[in-house]
Amino acid sequence: MTKESLIAISAIALGTYLLRYLPLRASHRTLHASTNRAVVLNRAFEIAGISVIAALFLHSLSLPEGEAPSIAAVRLTVSLAAVGAASHAWKNPGVGVLLGILCFALFPLIL
Amino acid sequence: MTLQAKNRLKDDIxxxxxxxxxxxxxxxxxLPVALAFGLAAEEAGLSNLGATFTSITVFAGASQFALLGLLEGGTQIAVTVLICLALNVRHIVYGPSLxxxxxxxxxxxxxxxxFxxxxEVFSLSMSRIAHIPASRQLVWLLGLETAAYLTWVGFTWAGSFGGKLILSMLPFLETAFSFSIPALFLALLVVMMDRESLIPMLAACLASGLFxxxxxxxxxxxxxAIAGPATWLLLRRQA
Structure with missing residues (x-):
């Protein structure tokens, strides 16, 4: 590792930490006020959180490699449906993820 | 130590x-992403120590992968830092949402x-933290983060040290676990979504898809992050 790499990594680490810490600290103090404005702001940030997760989900989607696109799409859709159904039924994201991975891993054995 | 302090410590643990x-x-x-990062870091010429140091200090997947590409391409340090930080700007909304x-x-x-x-930590904690007793929420979050962090650092090290060997021995690992990240985000969405957030979330997906x-x-x-709450505010004003 060169000196330049070390400087870049350290600067990115510090910047990333501040991007996470400063808004958390500021909001932790202000969002708990009981004014109407704070309540609206609170819900707006909650919706922002759900929106970001939806965007991250879109980002993370990709067809599995090494298969025909149509089969890969079916495999992905079936596995995602399993995740959605299991998470809804058990109200537990962990169960949904585990069942989804299992479904995704076993799919090539079925087809 | 008083009995009260002892009980508090026990509850915290x-x-x-x-x-x-x-x-x-x-x-x-x-698991697979950290292995892949370690492997890529080794191939990009960052030593085993450098790869592990990056995961220990930065702990942000996308920007770490970008860093490798930029270092390999010989980009200026200032530009490299700015690009990687731009990739992490989204973290600004995590604190206020949580x-x-x-x-x-x-x-x-x-x-x-x-830190x-x-x-992934943000998404999972958004869905679960409200069910944790108020005085223990941050301690619970620390536990969640510690396991995620140790996995990230440990498997970066393993990836840079012997990633090729691990993936050649267990080829199914990469494929099966590559699905776990979208699965996690979808599962969290299903658990967190309510009627009021459905339309704002669809607007957010539309905006995100367009970009x-x-x-x-x-x-x-x-x-x-802007389209979702903006749609909610518009709908609220109209109602």
Whole structure:
């Protein structure tokens, strides 16, 4: 590792930490006020959180490699449906993820 | 130590390990990505120590991969830092969103909890933290983050040390676990969504999809973070 790499990594680490810490600290103090404005702001940030997760989900989607696109799409859709159904039924994201991975891993054995 | 302090410590330890146990969907997701990062770092000429140091200090997947590409391409340090930080700008909304579900107090833990607030930790904690007793929430979050962090650092090291060997011995690992990240985000959405957030979430998806289509991948997260609440505010005003 060169000196330049070390400087870049350290600067990115510090910047990333501040991007996470400063808004958390500021909001932790202000969002708990009981004014109407704070309540609206609170819900707006909650919706922002759900929106970001939806965007991250879109980002993370990709067809599995090494298969025909149509089969890969079916495999992905079936596995995602399993995740959605299991998470809804058990109200537990962990169960949904585990069942989804299992479904995704076993799919090539079925087809 | 008084009996009250002892009981408090006992409750904190229980909450911490409750957080560690709750982290398994994240751990499953990080495993192949951290291995891949370690492997890529080794191929990019960053030593085993350099790869591990990056994961120890930065702990942010996308920007770490970008860093490798930029270092390999010989980009100027200032430009490299700015690009990687631009990739992490989305983290600005995580703190305020999570704060809506956190009880006030235990400010001393905040600086530590903030370090581990990655995409996946943020998403999982948004869905679960409201069910944790108010005084234990941040300790639970620390437990969740510790397991995610140790997996990330440990498997980066393993990837840079012997990633090729691990993936050649267990080829199914990469494929099966590559699905865990989208699975995690979808599962969290299903658990968290309510009737009021459905239309704002669809608006966010639309905005994000548009930016993805325009090849503006990083801006798409920010676009979603703005479009979702903006739609909710518009709907609220009309109602």
């Amino acid at each position: 229980a909450a911490y390990f409750h957080g560690v146990a709750a982290s398994y969907p994240i751990v499953l997701g990080y 704060s809506t579900r956190l009880a006030p107090g235990r400010q001393k833990i905040l600086p530590f909890a903030a 581990g607030l990655t995409d 993805l289509y325009l090849q503006l991948k990083n801006l798409s997260i920010i676009a979603a």
